[in-house]
Amino acid sequence: MADPSPQPPPSASTQSPLQPLQQLAALTELETPSVAPSVSKPDTPGPTATATPELISAPSPAVSYTVIVPRFSAWFSWDEIHDTERRLLPEFFDGKSTSRNPSSYKYLRNAIISKFRSQPTSKLSYTEARRGLVGDVGSVRKVFDFLEEWGLINYTPPKKGKEETEARGALGKKDDSSGKRICTSCGAGCSLQCFTTAKANMTLCAKCFVKSNYQRPGLSSADFKRVDLLEEPRPDWTDKETLHLLEAILHYGEDWKKVTEYVASRPVKDCIARFVKLPFGEQFIGPKEEHNGYTEQGGDDTDENESIKRRRLSPLADASNPIMAQVAFLSAIVGPHVAETAAQAAVSALSNLGANEATDLTTETNEEHEKLYSTPCCSVDGCGSDLSNCRDYHRRHKVCEAHSKASIVLVGGQEQRFCQQCSRFHLLSEFDGVKRSCRNRLDLLNFRGRRPQSETVNTSLSSASHRDSAVNEPVLSAELEIEEEERELEKSFSDIIEFQMKEMQEKLVSFEEMDAIMARERLQVQYLRDLILPDQLAIAQHQHRLAMMARENVSTWEKLRSTNDVIDRGTTLLL
């Protein structure tokens, strides 16, 4: 692999490593592809050459590319180790360590660079590099950092003029981060949706994803994210288009097809989306007589109005009560008219609710409604003081502050006192001493300790909500208690069931264990039996043999005896 030594390397190498960074500006020569042959590394003899012969990597397409290396790294040569490298990575060359030596350095360096050059458009990450390299990760890291700093890998030249765009166009054919997406496995353009995985930098079209045609087997379908391409970012709506849109909506109302035709440049979805996003869309249509100027001013006014809104919003939003803040926010968003009608409707609904609960009080609630809204004044004879400045309590019960605390007042010609518990006037005889609450009420309080409820049903002067809540209270609390008891019952039922299930499960488990133990014992018994078997056989054989021997003995004995007999007879004959 001959190095054509294009630039004057000796002069470049004598520069100190700090200078090259300043010389980045002087890189204009390098970027022009026409000068490429002089700059590019020995492996690309010309700008139209395909992948280098020494890189056997198939994945790089037959797109020509040139490898661009900054001038300060022009000393790099495939076969040799340069002084710069020796200086900056001394631990590889000082012989102190056996694992870090020149040959391992060279192996690592060349491997990293060739790995990067097999896919020059994508940035080589450290983890990817070290995965394919034999060696300890510390050394790999040092070499990797060195190469990256010196632009020998992951280097993209800075943008400069049209020469740059030519070079980038050549380099960036397979850029999959912007623009059209191309499936990395089948190469088809992805139109509808594609699936990307960050782990391996892959983009698959829907077909390949379904086929599970992943390049690397370490991936699974969970690693992929779906990207819908129909939502490609569009350029912003100009004022003119917004104006057209609004006019069209005025004319055509909700007929989006016609609106789209009128606007002409946007599809239906975009129109609708834009319209919905406009802050004062509804207000444009509604009170258009008042705000004629808005449609013409368009964008500016919307901003202005938003800021006004925000200013109005702030005092209310400062309320420490979060609910109030929310209500303020909502009302500001919705608009004053809507907020008002909503509030009125809410109030009436609340009062109606109260009316439905206590039917015998409906007439009274109506009365009290009127009273609530009428101008309040004290009910004491001769005192018509206006209660508008007093507290709510006083207004409700039609008594001015002074008379609420007075010991004797004249109401309806009778001497009465205002009872603070019942919130009404009682005859003076109902009171003990100078107490401010009537006797009955005090008794009830002292002996029962609860707010007496029976009285409130009969009194007729308090406000609707006050009485309603008193009536509703027992009912509500009773209902709540019932619900609670039901819930507890359910809970205890489920607990019981759970316990029983657990019991059964444990029994099953113990039975299974027993089964296992039994099986094991059975096996053991069989094993023992097998062991005993040969012994038994041996014994049986023995016995058989013994039996045979015994029979033999018997037969020989018989023979002996018979011969004996014969001999005897013979001798007797002789004798």
Next chain:
Amino acid sequence: MKSSSLAGAIGTGSASSRERERERASASASASASVSSIKFRMPTKEKEKESLIPIHLDLDLDAHRYKDAFTWNPHDPDSLVLTFAKRTVKDLKLPPTFVSHISQSIQHQLAEFRSFGGQDMFIHEKIVPLKLDLRVNNTVVRDTFLWDISNFESDPEEFAVTLCNDLDVADPEVAPAIAVAIREQLYEIATQSVSAVKEAKLGKKGRRGYELSKGGNNALDVSRYFGSKGSGVIRKRKDWYMNGPTVDVLTNEEVGTLEELNSRFRRKLDEKEDSFLQG
């Protein structure tokens, strides 16, 4: 075990008898001092202070699985651990909780290695069978071979690179995996020999114990491996098929099914463990 095998092998080569004599001689000399005991290190070619150790990571958090194995130089500054963890998490786009887990795991393994430092271990002429059984992306490598522990010039990296080149393994990630696997086994052996020293020093087993533990599980009677009758270098024919390397390249589907089986198996093991603990 040794004596029985010796008795069984009729006509053993001279090597075994020599070994037998040597063992007896060293055993009779004394329990510890005369045997070459050296400081703990990886029995590979690096200088003593710089043994490279294998690091194994297997983390499973938030449905992200990270499995990795690589070689680490324990003499790199510890700050490198954190930098490495951050870099890895960034490159693989893992959730940032992984950084602390990765660095903790690496430091734990480093500390374990360092705790062995300075202790003695016995390294004899031991020839140890090493096994390879790993799957890297699509390639499956299975191999058994003998490794000389006492050869401190050995280099697992070189072995791995040569193996891959000779077997024409296309995937470059296989070689580092092989190197790490070899290193792991060597590390195991080294730590075992340290514990053997400890046992011997405890003196409970005495000389007999020393002999036995020295014999160990790993060292094998070399003569048993090879054919008798003098040609002490060639294996017995019937063992040929067992000891060669096999390299298989799987398709993606096979890999997928393998992973599924593995995960199912792992899940079953976990379930069994759980039920054990409960019952």
